[in-house]
Amino acid sequence: MYDYAIMNGKLYINGHWETHNLYISEGKIALISDDFLDTANVTDADGLEVLPGIIDPHVHFELDLGKYKSVDDFYHGTVAAAYGGVTSIVDFLDPAGNADELQKAFDKRMALAKNSVVDFRLHACIKNPSGDLEEFVKKMKSLDMHTLKLFTTYSNSGRRTYEKDIIKLLELSEKYKFLLLAHIENDELIRLDKDFTYQDLPISRSSEAERSEALKLAQLVRDHGGMLYMVHLSDGHTLEALIENYGDILNRRFFVESCPQYFTFTNDDLQREDGYLYTFAPPLRSFVSRKLLFANQKHIDTIGTDHCAFNVADKKGKLLFEMPLGIG
Known part of the structure; x- marks a missing residue:
C-alpha cells in the first residue's frame, strides 16, 4: 500500500x-x-x-548592509514564498574571513532562519580570507554546510577573493566535496562614478565585466579542477561564450544559475520613470542578450530569484552609489 x-x-x-x-x-x-x-x-x-515544490537556491532575507536592510525577514519572506509554491529556500551567511568568523556568522543566521515556515539551508560565504582556507572549509563542513560563496568583485567593501585563493578553494572543493559558488564580475572593469544614476547601472557593471570574468573562472576550473557554480548569470552573451569555449565542463564542473528578472526585463526598463526599482547587480541587459538566454536556456542548470527586496524610499531619488541593489 x-x-x-x-x-x-x-x-x-x-x-x-x-x-x-x-x-x-x-x-x-x-x-x-x-x-x-x-x-x-x-x-x-x-x-x-x-508540480513538485520549488527550491529557490538564492535568496537574501534580512540582509544587513549597514545603512540599509532588506525588508523581508525569514518569516514573512518564506510565507510569501510558500504562497508561490516555493517549499525550500537557500539563504547566505554574512561573509566571513576565517573559521572563527564563520562560526559567528552561522550562529547569527541560524537564529534568524528558525522563523522560516518552509525548509531552508544556508550557503557559507567568504570574504578576502585572512585565515587558513583549509581550516575554514573544515569548519564549514563541521556545520553541515556544503556550499561556499565567494565574490570576485566588491573590493571597495573588502569582500573580494583574489585568484590565488580561488585556485586554492577550487582544489579544496575537490578534496572535501563541496560546491564553490561565485558572484562573477571583473572588479577592474567596475565603474563606481559618484555622479552615476540608476540609469547608468549597465555602464557601471558592464556585460564585459561579467563575460571576461566568467571565462577566466571557467579556465581556472579547467586547469585546477573542482566544482564551481556561477550565481545570477545576467547576459546571454556570457552564456554563449561559455558554451563556445567551455562546453566540455559546462554543467559538469562549471554550473550556471540565472534569475527570472533577466528573462523578463531588459535595460530599457531602467529608462522608465520608476527605473530605480529595477536596480540590482549584475544589472539588466539588452534585448539581444535576453534572446540569447532563451535560445540557450538548456545550458542553465538552475534558476534562483536572488530575492533581495528593499523599500522604495531606499532607492527613489538617490544616486547609484547611495542606493542598495536588489529586487524582490
Whole structure:
C-alpha cells in the first residue's frame, strides 16, 4: 500500500504534459502509473497540473548592509514564498574571513532562519580570507554546510577573493566535496562614478565585466579542477561564450544559475520613470542578450530569484552609489 496518491493529474514528463496517477511513499515519489492501487490517502487532481515544490537556491532575507536592510525577514519572506509554491529556500551567511568568523556568522543566521515556515539551508560565504582556507572549509563542513560563496568583485567593501585563493578553494572543493559558488564580475572593469544614476547601472557593471570574468573562472576550473557554480548569470552573451569555449565542463564542473528578472526585463526598463526599482547587480541587459538566454536556456542548470527586496524610499531619488541593489 502507498501512503498517498495524486490521481488523474497532468504530469510534466520529458518536455510535455501527460495524465497519470502519482504514488508517494515515505515522502518520495514511488510510482507513476495509470493503475488504481491501494493507497492510504487520495487526492483527485483531475484537470490540474501537478508540480513538485520549488527550491529557490538564492535568496537574501534580512540582509544587513549597514545603512540599509532588506525588508523581508525569514518569516514573512518564506510565507510569501510558500504562497508561490516555493517549499525550500537557500539563504547566505554574512561573509566571513576565517573559521572563527564563520562560526559567528552561522550562529547569527541560524537564529534568524528558525522563523522560516518552509525548509531552508544556508550557503557559507567568504570574504578576502585572512585565515587558513583549509581550516575554514573544515569548519564549514563541521556545520553541515556544503556550499561556499565567494565574490570576485566588491573590493571597495573588502569582500573580494583574489585568484590565488580561488585556485586554492577550487582544489579544496575537490578534496572535501563541496560546491564553490561565485558572484562573477571583473572588479577592474567596475565603474563606481559618484555622479552615476540608476540609469547608468549597465555602464557601471558592464556585460564585459561579467563575460571576461566568467571565462577566466571557467579556465581556472579547467586547469585546477573542482566544482564551481556561477550565481545570477545576467547576459546571454556570457552564456554563449561559455558554451563556445567551455562546453566540455559546462554543467559538469562549471554550473550556471540565472534569475527570472533577466528573462523578463531588459535595460530599457531602467529608462522608465520608476527605473530605480529595477536596480540590482549584475544589472539588466539588452534585448539581444535576453534572446540569447532563451535560445540557450538548456545550458542553465538552475534558476534562483536572488530575492533581495528593499523599500522604495531606499532607492527613489538617490544616486547609484547611495542606493542598495536588489529586487524582490
